[in-house]
Amino acid sequence: MKFVRIISAPALHRLQTHYQIRMSVRLALLVTTIGAGLIIAGCDSSASIEEPNEMVLHHVLSAKIKGLDPGNMRDVYSIIVASQIFEPLYQYHFLKRPYELVPLLAEDMPQISDDLLTYTIRIKKGVYFQDDLCFSNSKGRELKAKDFVFSLKRIANIKYLSQNWSIFDNKIVGLDEFREYTKICNSEADVDYSRQVQGLTTPDDYTLIIRLKKSWPQLCTVLADIATAPVAKEAVDYYGKDIISHPVGTGPFRLNVWRRDSYIELVRSPSFRGEFYPSSGEPGDAEAGYLDDAGKPVPFADRVLWTIIEERQPAWLLFLQGKVDATVIPKDNFDEVMDGAGELTPAMKQHNIHLKTFNDPSTYWLGFNMLDPVLGKNKPLRSAISYAIDREKFIELFFNNRHPVAYGLIPPIMPSYNPEIKEKGYAKYDPEKAQELLKEAEKIHGGKLPTLKIALPGTSTWYRQFGQFLKRNLNAVGLEVETEYMDMPTYQEKVNTKSIQMFTSGSSATSPDAQDFLAMFYSRYNAPGPNKFNYSNPEFDELYEKAQVMLDSPEKHQLYRKMELIVLEDCPAAFLNHRVAYVLHHDWYKNYKPHAFAYGLSKYRRIDLVKRTAYKELLKTIK
């Protein structure tokens, strides 16, 4: 299980699409002299005023991004931006569903040896890094196979402290030894990257051969992950620790301005090799206009702007003003946007605003620490808690009824999703049953149950109300609960050190393979590994190991469903909900087909400038 990113619920809620916003950057700077008072004046030098027929995408990020160094990023927001600058070997097809991997920097899909251990990948010729000071005469040089090797070694380098190492831990021949070697180096710089790693070889500049210790079918999806995007050694050496703010990739856009707490501006990279809009998609795409640009060279946009606005409300207002191309619907404005029948309200239609919904590959739950003396041994107690939670009510109160209940742990979008899962009734709201089970539970516990603790990874109002909701539900069936609100760091620490009873969390898959979710119950991955539940079931483990080495296939999906049922039966967590993204966009925002796994899609977006100017007139008439 590799790419599950634990994201706080609201964060994901925002993430469902990138907010987008129009921004003519005018950051006035302030000159103050305390004695004399102040003069507000000045206008930021980098202020780029939009030319009439320049095509600019206006996005919104709902959180600051941490850094733009693909080797060491885990937060979604950084990934969103970095994905426009860096490219991995493979990418998801923009239009095809079910989701399908296609080559990006690679010439074609890898040749896999019969023992599934050797991957031979041919790399596109004529791919150039973006022009940057770090190169001689600051022209971007051509991409070579060794760059991939370097990037992987870099992640292995312990001095680099990459958060992505766990992805490659004990997978590639010789890479772990390389990590061992780096331990004796004094600093990141001292590491000698020319050291051989048998598992990573480059017979020529355009061929990369990866040898695995054991079969690892997810390798392709890994190679589609931004973490494996090639980074130029020149840049790393040149910028040192500041590489996080000096991305040098091969992608269609390059970084122009990054004001950490207000905006990021990317511009089209002149050295981009050029790519083409897909000419085929799934049925219905043509009608939806997704194929209008078929075969045209991408990117369309000249610039991509992200404004960082952490509050939902202002972003929404900017969207209505036409300063943002697309947005999710803020919880509090839902009624203003949707009528009861799930249709857009007339007001929205009048604005020519379009609605897109899609299943988000995520699941949220109330998890139990199976090593906890009270909960671990007491299955009736756990299922009682699960039955005591009114998921419908939860979704109504907190998500305006727009998210589906999680009957199991695999999101509906996954091919291995089990259509009958609802009938199994694990997610039923049944207080009576819960109370019966509690009687049992007390027998097992031998006496009155102690007060249980729920940990929530936040102190905001949202979490407080969420916590209160759970508490009310459990109190209703006669369970004493105490909620503990802690900041994310504390929370993670407590979860990782297994010193927690119940915890609310969720995760979102980065590939269509549900293994992401199942791995969270594999006993070898106990905390601080992905298995935060510290759940352990030999039968499950066996199946997991079996499935792990299988290529994607119906049998594999059957296995997954079986494993899912085992988990639901043991109930190491009360699964609450999946998510459906409700995305609004203006009708000038073209080729906006939601995608659950891909981030680097800005290159496909196109702006209908005529319509956009028309909107300004429209607003006047409406007002």
Place this chain on the structure above:
Amino acid sequence: MSEYQQIIKTEPPKGTSLWKDGARSLRRRRLAMVCLGVIALYFLLAGFVYLAEFFDWRIGPIRWAEQAGQSYAPPSSKNIIGTDIFGQSVLRKTLYGAKISITVALCASLISIAIGVPLGAVAGYFRGFIDEIIVWIYSTLSSVPYILLILAFAVVLRDKTLFGHKLTGITAVYLAIGLTSWVGICRLIRGEVIKHKNREYVLAAISYGCNRRRIIFRHLLPNVSHLVIIDFSLRFVAFIHAEVILSFLGLGEAERPSWGAMINDARIELSRGVWWQMAAATAAIFFLSLALNIFGDALRDSLDPKLRIQ
């Protein structure tokens, strides 16, 4: 009548003792007495909630958790000031909140007085090295911006265990406030003690051989005690407001309804037009601190007109 005449204030009447005086002129200020009444009401309410919880009387405030209507029901005859997201009665929450806020403010004040007064007295009386140290401590503390200091304390105190007792919610809050806000009163007392130290009555006490503890606590402190009262009355307000800010920053009480938490919720609610929860909490705080402010001033004017605490 000349403006000059409007300005000069007639001296307070010569009275028998400081306290009798204060009491006398206080009683003459009708407004001050009204405020005192209001304050008393709040305290009674808080105390009442405590009792109710202790004896588990099933009356309004402590039944705040019950569902009293639809979620976000606007004010109506059923729920006079509406309900919150879970349909809990805002009125009950507000009443219950009195307990939290007053507990916080009270404990914080007591802590800061317990630390500040003795330190100030000792520093002022002994001077010399002890004084140096104490002054050093409080000038260090006071050179860190107050809000920052409280936050820092609150952050680190949160979820720590102290003497086997877990610092959750308000405990951490009032500890943080108390431990950081004793500086003012300490400085005040120190100054006064230095002034009084050479007054005749102290010299007299020394001359007939009182030991130091007795002099400080039996002779000096009573003569500066009114400062403590005044300081207390004015500080109390500040602490109630501090609780609001801390809850906003997620460092406050999360389990039970507190005014701070209620106002904090409004951030989400206002945009859907839910104003009543916020209004209720604001009003609750408003009247309490209004009363405290006015009463505090009256107290100061009658006990020590020259004093200027801000």
Place this chain on the structure above:
Amino acid sequence: MTTYIISRLLYTIPIVFGVLLLTFVLFNLVGGDISVEIAGKDATQETIDEIREEYGLNKPLFFSLDSQFANHFKNALTFDFGRARDRELVINKIKRGIGPSLALTVPIFFGVVIISVSLSLVVAFVRGTIWDILAVVICVAGMSIPYLSFILFGQYFLAYKWGLFPVFFSPDLSLARNVALPVLIGITAGLGRNLRFFRTVMLDEMRNDYVRTAFAKGLKTRRVLFKHVLKNAMIPIITRVVSAIPFLFLGSLLLERFFGIPGLGYLMVEAIGSRDYFVISAMTYISALLFVVFNLITDICYSLVDPRISLE
């Protein structure tokens, strides 16, 4: 004068030391180990150890030239605050935040001071009349409304409902427009307390004999207030005003958080949320320094307004 300043500067040394000790104890001792959390999820123990080494968390706390405290001290004195959680240099964060913060706090500061001082004179002028009482009542009422409520209602009505101001910081507007509403709120919220304070100051001054003399000269009240009283009242005013200046650099936690103004206050809130001790302790240290410095300035100002005070 110079000797005085020097001695005062010497006096600040123990204070600075104290502050450093305080931040160290708070964040390094009580705060607890943060390496686990920096390592991110699924981190192996070895990574964590590496991080502990990188951040020097495995060094002795005290009593060593290379102890954590010694380094804490060294870094502070060399203004090298290292990198924050998001691996950006703390000092850069602070530099970036200072502009917006000042843009917000300085107008508030001058607004409040100028308005409240002049109003306090007016009120003193009409002392005892209904206007005076009215003013006092309004002040106290203003003081009694929680700051948060000021912000929330202000944002709700002036921005959401009536759309007079931007609801939230948006970079496509001039900084001036962005801070307009926060400044307005800040001034309204701060006025009550200050006006009331300055009024007391003025009235206390007016009890002095020299005021009687001034009137006996046959001066107009305006002149008495502005020439004789005001200058004498300068001392408490200066104390309050100058010692408020360091806080300007801190920005306003609440206002910046609510209106998304990317200043130091916001920085603090975030740092607290993510337990970014590097940022918090750097900020604490810097603001303490400012505070000490401005205390010194306050004293110097005294000697300027009041001939009786000499700094020898």
Place this chain on the structure above:
Amino acid sequence: MNMSNNGTILSVKNLSTHFFTEEGVIKAVQDVSFSIKKGRTFALVGESGCGKSVTALSIMRLVPAPQGKIVGGEIFFEGRNLPALSENKMRQIRGKKIAMIFQEPQTSLNPVYTVGNQIAEVIRLHQKKSCKEAWADTVEMLRKVGIADPARRAHEYPHQMSGGMQQRIMIAMAVSCKPALLIADEPTTALDVTIQTQILDLLDDLQKQNGMSILLITHDLGIVAERAENVAVMYASRIVEVAETPRLLAEPLHPYTQGLLKSLPRLGFSEKRLQTISGNVPEPLHFPTGCKFHPRCPRGKIDKQCQTIEPVLREVQPGRCVACRHIGY
């Protein structure tokens, strides 16, 4: 207006000033009448708290308010009834026509301005002179009041001067506009004896130069004896006796005056011990009924009527008034 001729500059008729406090009404000045002749010095004597200063302040219309208020009587100055004047008119009189010096010079001077500045202020205010001229006059005034090296001293601050100097500054400030009447409220009480005479001499000189009248308020009969042509004795907010100084000193009529004189040490007269007035000054809030002096008066102690009927000030001999029912019957 009849009073304004025959050389009278100020005449106070039945002046009453009360303070309305939370405790009750303090009758600080009751039914006080006297008049001051041009160029003469009129002394107002009495124990502290008997209402001398309030009388002075009433004339200046500087009675502390809102509590203090002139409730009755007239104050004729140059033919104008001061209580009836508008504030503006009054302001033109203050400092120009009537000037006042106070008991404590160190607090009565503004600490943050140079003395020169403070004096020049008056001159510029009332004589509409340019800064330059005003400054010149200031230095001149300082010299007049006997300050050495006035040009330099003018730039000094009050705290840099001795008490005596400060009082000289006050005087300079007061007489700088050649007022017709100078009210000196215990001008020397705060100073040591040697300085006292200097200051009083200074006042005399100035009086001779400017021909101004002085209302000298003091509790020191010694000073009165030397300096004042006429004197009024105040007790418990009333005037009990008015006379030319020599006659009053020679044969005091009112028992209180007699008591006062007895309690003075006199050169030449060797008495075993000074006599004192038994009892003490009544609290303004709880004045005794009848003659306010009766509890301390040998006659009053026994005389029922003294205890019930308040005697009024009557002219018992030409130019001599006493408020005692035992005198002149």
